[in-house]
Amino acid sequence: MREKIMALALALAMMTGCSVKTAVSSDKDYSSETENGTSSSASVSSVTESSAPETEMNSSDSKAESNDVTNDNGGKEMKVHFLDVGQGDSIFIELPDDKTMLIDASEKEYADRITTYIYSCGYSSLDYVVATHPHSDHIGGMADVIGSFIVGNVILSPATHTTKTYTNMLTAIDQSGAKVTLGIAGKEIFSDGDLSAVAIAPVTEDYSDLNNSSVMVMLTYGDKKFLFTGDAEEEEERTVTADVKCDVLKVGHHGSSTSTSSAFLAAASPEYAVISCGMGNSYGHPHTETIDKLKKAGINIYRTDLQGDIIMTCDGEKITVNAEPSAAGGASSGESKSETTKASTTTKVTATTVTEKPAEENPVSYSYVLNTNTMKIHRAGCSSVSQMSEENKGYTNDYDGAIAQGYEPCKRCKP
Numbered sequence: 053m054r055e056k057i058m059a060l061a062l063a064l065a066m067m068t069g070c071s072v073k074t075a076v077s078s079d080k081d082y083s084s085e086t087e088n089g090t091s092s093s094a095s096v097s098s099v100t101e102s103s104a105p106e107t108e109m110n111s112s113d114s115k116a117e118s119n120d121v122t123n124d125n126g127g128k129e130m131k132v133h134f135l136d137v138g139q140g141d142s143i144f145i146e147l148p149d150d151k152t153m154l155i156d157a158s159e160k161e162y163a164d165r166i167t168t169y170i171y172s173c174g175y176s177s178l179d180y181v182v183a184t185h186p187h188s189d190h191i192g193g194m195a196d197v198i199g200s201f202i203v204g205n206v207i208l209s210p211a212t213h214t215t216k217t218y219t220n221m222l223t224a225i226d227q228s229g230a231k232v233t234l235g236i237a238g239k240e241i242f243s244d245g246d247l248s249a250v251a252i253a254p255v256t257e258d259y260s261d262l263n264n265s266s267v268m269v270m271l272t273y274g275d276k277k278f279l280f281t282g283d284a285e286e287e288e289e290r291t292v293t294a295d296v297k298c299d300v301l302k303v304g305h306h307g308s309s310t311s312t313s314s315a316f317l318a319a320a321s322p323e324y325a326v327i328s329c330g331m332g333n334s335y336g337h338p339h340t341e342t343i344d345k346l347k348k349a350g351i352n353i354y355r356t357d358l359q360g361d362i363i364m365t366c367d368g369e370k371i372t373v374n375a376e377p378s379a380a381g382g383a384s385s386g387e388s389k390s391e392t393t394k395a396s397t398t399t400k401v402t403a404t405t406v407t408e409k410p411a412e413e414n415p416v417s418y419s420y421v422l423n424t425n426t427m428k429i430h431r432a433g434c435s436s437v438s439q440m441s442e443e444n445k446g447y448t449n450d451y452d453g454a455i456a457q458g459y460e461p462c463k464r465c466k467p
């Protein structure tokens with residue numbers, strides 16, 4: 053099992069933003085590093101009380117070789133990966149103590165991508181899995197993902213659902229043997245020195261819909277705070293009594309205008325905002341109102357629909373991002389209700405055109421280049437791309453999303 057994981061890691065590390073060091077170092081001196089990893093993780097686990105001992109063992113096993121990732125200050129790094137999973141959320145976090153956390157698992161069709169991504173980072177276990185709320189764009193891939201890893205703890209919204217997707221997730225959790233806790237305001241997920249994760253919502257079970265039962269997680273490392281909001285809308289935002297001041301805000305409900313109220317944004321006052329949504333989605337996410345609000349507040353915006361995986365590295369004092377902020381606008385929420393496929397295509401074209409420059413300068417890798425004029429989708433390396441006019445270029449990792457938008461595969465590069 054471990055060899056299989058490492059082989060996968062070697063093969064895939066170059067394709068993701070995970071620590072390549074993990075895969076490379078394992079090639080040479082795997083056995084001795086395994087010992088290091090085991091002892092290091094064991095010492096961490098002795099001061100952490102929230103996980104079952106069994107999980108600690110498994111965790112040490114799976115992430116044996118990358119415990120030595122340090123920054124210039126000698127501090128360990130935390131990596132937060134906002135995965136490009138179409139119209140949904142999935143955030144994978146490499147904690148500085150070598151443990152892992154996954155918040156949501158998008159739709160079922162993205163389960164393989166999420167699993168492969170985490171494997172490629174060198175992990176075969178997930179210490180903490182948060183399912184923010186029972187909608188399929190957050191838990192659709194959960195059953196498959198949970199079934200693919202050794203899972204220590206699962207944190208669930210108090211809201212339940214009757215869908216097959218939801219019951220499948222419960223079955224997978226049951227079979228995994230993971231410890232289940234309800235993520236309600238005040239619930240500590242873990243706390244170890246300057247590293248902690250706490251649920252700050254939902255505060256009440258009196259919510260109007262599932263979105264407003266989203267488990268909101270405040271992750272703190274040193275001086276830096278990341279706030280993950282699931283699909284929480286204004287109604288849930290208003291109920292939060294905990295301090296929401298943060299450095300990074302995972303914007304609620306894919307950038308919908310029903311979330312990120314002015315009061316909440318003012319209280320959170322983040323430096324960075326990340327919006328997870330699918331290109332050309334039928335909801336018109338993110339909405340113009342939200343984008344305008346964020347821009348007006350001078351917040352750096354990152355978008356998975358236009359920029360692919362967004363990876364933030366934090367040493368407890370500073371945060372670095374793998375991309376330049378997005379300059380693109382959003383779609384009007386007023387129009388989105390009557391929006392046809394055609395209308396959302398127009399929205400997307402406008403958006404991708406605006407972001408073409410950062411795409412060339414930053415290290416975010418795009419798998420596909422769109423010709424918004426001919427409506428063809430090309431592999432990034434296709435010879436046609438160099439002949440394409442800049443203003444017609446769009447970038448994406450979401451092949452299915454582009455096809456759904458009416459793009460046709462290039463006959464030359466056959467993506």
Ligand SMILES: [Zn+2]
Pocket residue numbers: 140141187189190283305306
């Ligand atoms: Zn959602």
Ligand SMILES: [Zn+2]
Pocket residue numbers: 185187262263283
């Ligand atoms: Zn939802």
